[in-house]
Amino acid sequence: MAFRSTKSLLVLSFSILTMLFSNNLLAQDSTQNNTTTTTEAHEEEFNVTETILGHIRDDHSWHLCGHTSLPLPVILYTDKGIECFSSSNLMDEHHHQKAFQGKYYTYQSFKGKIKVINEDGSINDQLTANVWDFSITKNVAALFISMAILILVFVTVANTYKKRGITSAPKGLQSFMEPIIFFVRDEVAKPNIGHHYAKYMPFILTIFFIILINNYLGMIPFFPGGSNVSGNIAFTLALAIIVFIVVNIKGNKSYWEHIFWMPGMNIGMKLFLAPIEVIGVLARPISLTIRLFANVTAGHILVLSLICLIFIFKTVFASAISVPFAVFIGLIESLVAFLQAYIFALLAAMYIGMAIEEHHPKGDHDPHYNE
Amino acid sequence: MLLEINPLALPDIGLLFWNIVAFIVLFFVLKKMAWKPILKAIKTREDGIDEALSKAEKVKAEMAQLANENEALLQKAREERAVLIRDAKEQSDKMIAEAKEKAKSEYDRIVADAQVAINQQKNAALTDVKNQVGALVIEISEKILKRELNNKAEQENYIKQLAEEVKLN
Numbered sequence: 001m002a003f004r005s006t007k008s009l010l011v012l013s014f015s016i017l018t019m020l021f022s023n024n025l026l027a028q029d030s031t032q033n034n035t036t037t038t039t040e041a042h043e044e045e046f047n048v049t050e051t052i053l054g055h056i057r058d059d060h061s062w063h064l065c066g067h068t069s070l071p072l073p074v075i076l077y078t079d080k081g082i083e084c085f086s087s088s089n090l091m092d093e094h095h096h097q098k099a100f101q102g103k104y105y106t107y108q109s110f111k112g113k114i115k116v117i118n119e120d121g122s123i124n125d126q127l128t129a130n131v132w133d134f135s136i137t138k139n140v141a142a143l144f145i146s147m148a149i150l151i152l153v154f155v156t157v158a159n160t161y162k163k164r165g166i167t168s169a170p171k172g173l174q175s176f177m178e179p180i181i182f183f184v185r186d187e188v189a190k191p192n193i194g195h196h197y198a199k200y201m202p203f204i205l206t207i208f209f210i211i212l213i214n215n216y217l218g219m220i221p222f223f224p225g226g227s228n229v230s231g232n233i234a235f236t237l238a239l240a241i242i243v244f245i246v247v248n249i250k251g252n253k254s255y256w257e258h259i260f261w262m263p264g265m266n267i268g269m270k271l272f273l274a275p276i277e278v279i280g281v282l283a284r285p286i287s288l289t290i291r292l293f294a295n296v297t298a299g300h301i302l303v304l305s306l307i308c309l310i311f312i313f314k315t316v317f318a319s320a321i322s323v324p325f326a327v328f329i330g331l332i333e334s335l336v337a338f339l340q341a342y343i344f345a346l347l348a349a350m351y352i353g354m355a356i357e358e359h360h361p362k363g364d365h366d367p368h369y370n371e
Numbered sequence: 372m373l374l375e376i377n378p379l380a381l382p383d384i385g386l387l388f389w390n391i392v393a394f395i396v397l398f399f400v401l402k403k404m405a406w407k408p409i410l411k412a413i414k415t416r417e418d419g420i421d422e423a424l425s426k427a428e429k430v431k432a433e434m435a436q437l438a439n440e441n442e443a444l445l446q447k448a449r450e451e452r453a454v455l456i457r458d459a460k461e462q463s464d465k466m467i468a469e470a471k472e473k474a475k476s477e478y479d480r481i482v483a484d485a486q487v488a489i490n491q492q493k494n495a496a497l498t499d500v501k502n503q504v505g506a507l508v509i510e511i512s513e514k515i516l517k518r519e520l521n522n523k524a525e526q527e528n529y530i531k532q533l534a535e536e537v538k539l540n
Contacts, residue, residue, distance in 0.1 A: 057378060058386060075385075111378065134385040143390065147397045154405030161412035167419060181409060198414075202406035206398045234382040238390030297379060 046311050052304040056228050056297060057112045058139045060087040064223055067095050072141055076114065077132040080104040087135070090114075105131070112137075139235070142227035146213045153177070154209075184208050184345060192349035193356070200352055203246065207239060208345035215296060215337030219330065230340075231296035233289060240285035243348045248281075251355035284351060288344060295340045299333035507537055 062070035071088035081104065089100040090109045099108040105116045105127060114135070116127040136144075153173065160174040170178045189197040189204050214230035229235050257263060259277040262270050306329065309322040511533050515526075 053378065058383065132384060134388060136389070137383075137386065139386055140389040140393075143393050147393055150397065151400055151404070154401055154409065158405045158408040158412075161408060166412040166416045178413070181413065185410075185413075198410070201410055202402040203398065205406055206394070206401055210394065210397060232386065233380055234386035235390050237382045238387050238394060242391065242394055293380075 048305070048308045048312060051308060051311075052301055053111070055304055056231065056300055058137045058228075058232060058234075059112045060090060060109055060114065060135055060137055062138045062141060062223065062227070067093075069095070070141075070223070072136050072138065074114065074135040075133075076102070076107070077134055078104050079130040107131075138227045139229050139232050142217065142224065142229050143214070143235070145224045146210065146217055146229065150209055150213055181205065188342065188345050188349050192346065193353040196356060197349075200349070203352075204345050204349050207243070207348055208341050211239070211292065211344050212338065212341040215341060216334070218296060218300065219333055219337065228297070228300060231293060231300055233293045236289045236292040237285075239292075239344065240288035243288060243351060244285040247284075247348075247351045247355045250352060252358070254358065255355045284347075288347060292340050292344055295336050299329065299336055302329045303333065511537070 060074055061072055064070055069088075069091065071086045074083075074085050074087050074090070076083040083102050083104060085100065085102060087109075090097060090107065092098045097109045099106050099117055099121065105124075106119070107114050108117050108121075109115075110123070114131070114133050116124045116131055118124050154177070157174050157177050160171070164171065164174075169175075184205055185197070185201060188208070189201055193200050193204075211230055214235070217225040218228050218230055220226060259281060260274050262273045262277070265273065303326050306322040306326040310316065310318045312318075514533065515530070
């Protein structure tokens with residue numbers, strides 16, 4: 001546990017460092033770009049940060065290979081109404097961003113974010129703030145694909161049970177998935193949720209498998225992988241919010257009592273502990289969000305950085321070092337992919353277990369600070 | 372604001388929305404179509420295995436008990452046999468002893484009877500001898516008295532002759 005937390009701390013600090021560092025570069029870069037765009041630099045300077053961030057961030061079209069992209073629907077909720085158009089409108093034939101005259105405003109994509117622009121091409125921040133982007137972006141599309149895969153796989157497995165009967169030994173896909181389901185049940189749900197674990201099994205299993213499949217799909221560099229779903233903070237935040245809501249809806253009287261009015265303490269201690277406990281409750285979804293996001297993103301950044309070494313040194317011999325290292329990091333990433341799905345599911349199960357735990361009147365009074 | 376600066380750490384509202392919607396849809400679809408049947412099947416199978424195991428255990432215990440019972444029965448039979456053999460032996464010994472006893476008493480009785488008979492005959496014979504000796508003495512005395520006791524030598528010859536004549540038969 002200590003090792004794991006140290007590791008995630010390291011990863012987190014590394015990713016934050018990378019991000020801060022990249023921002024400086026980005027800022028420099030954008031100022032440079034403004035000056036160079038007018039002179040039309042054909043020989044584009046290789047920009048490491050931009051390349052890596054371009055691979056990691058969400059986008060409105062799905063880049064397949066070379067100059068072919070899969071256009072995706074853009075859905076914008078503006079103050080004048082809903083606007084839908086294809087993302088191919090936002091790109092010219094050279095795969096550069098261009099402005100698109102929509103129904104209400106003129107839009108252009110800047111680093112994966114759609115902005116409203118004025119007639120002279122500058123960004124109108126005021127109007128942009130009014131436009132809400134509900135597009136089916138690359139990540140959303142990848143999420144739908146992963147959903148489809150999950151549904152296909154597990155409905156097939158479920159049907160196998162019906163077809164082959166429950167007494168016969170599992171076979172094929174069923175025998176591959178069954179140990180994982182057993183693992184989630186016996187290692188994650190049962191020991192942490194306790195007696196009523198069966199009720200929460202579908203929830204824990206869904207969380208575990210959606211993280212797992214997106215972690216693995218994120219490691220595949222081409223379609224249908226290649227999108228960074230589980231390394232996107234919106235994805236992890238969504239899951240953390242759902243866990244937070246479930247935990248607090250299912251929380252019983254003793255759970256709330258242990259937060260606001262710690263039993264077995266004197267009144268001063270009770271008043272002292274209440275805000276700490278409240279912070280603890282609110283910190284849980286944040287820690288869930290950042291842990292998964294940072295772990296997955298850090299892995300991707302590492303692999304991409306190593307590959308970028310070849311372009312930085314502008315020699316193919318750099319691959320002799322960077323490729324083995326990238327493979328090594330990839331192996332670690334595949335371990336982390338499973339580990340993070342496990343940890344997320346484990347923590348979700350622990351929080352649920354804490355919320356529904358039935359305390360005996362003279363039993364355990366420790367405040368369960370767990371993070 | 373820090374979140375504004377970091378493009379990676381800024382959650383997109385649209386993405387967040389789609390993620391939540393997708394998760395909820397996925398959860399309910401999988402729950403209904405996959406997790407429920409899978410978990411139910413696994414549970415049923417595990418229960419079946421547990422039941423089979425406990426049944427096997429029970430049967431094993433029963434078998435052990437049966438074996439025990441058999442052993443006990445065998446032991447009992449052995450004991451009974453031993454008792455029977457011992458009884459029979461005792462019985463036969465007793466019979467032999469009785470028979471011996473009886474034979475001995477019969478023999479004693481016969482010997483005693485024989486002795487009594489012998490004694491009687493002996494007494495009878497002695498009485499007879501006594502009577503005959505008495506009669507013989509009287510007869511010889513008569514004859515002696517009848518003859519004249521003149522010659523001493525003759526007398527003695529005569530007594531000899533008489534004595535020779537007497538045959539104690």
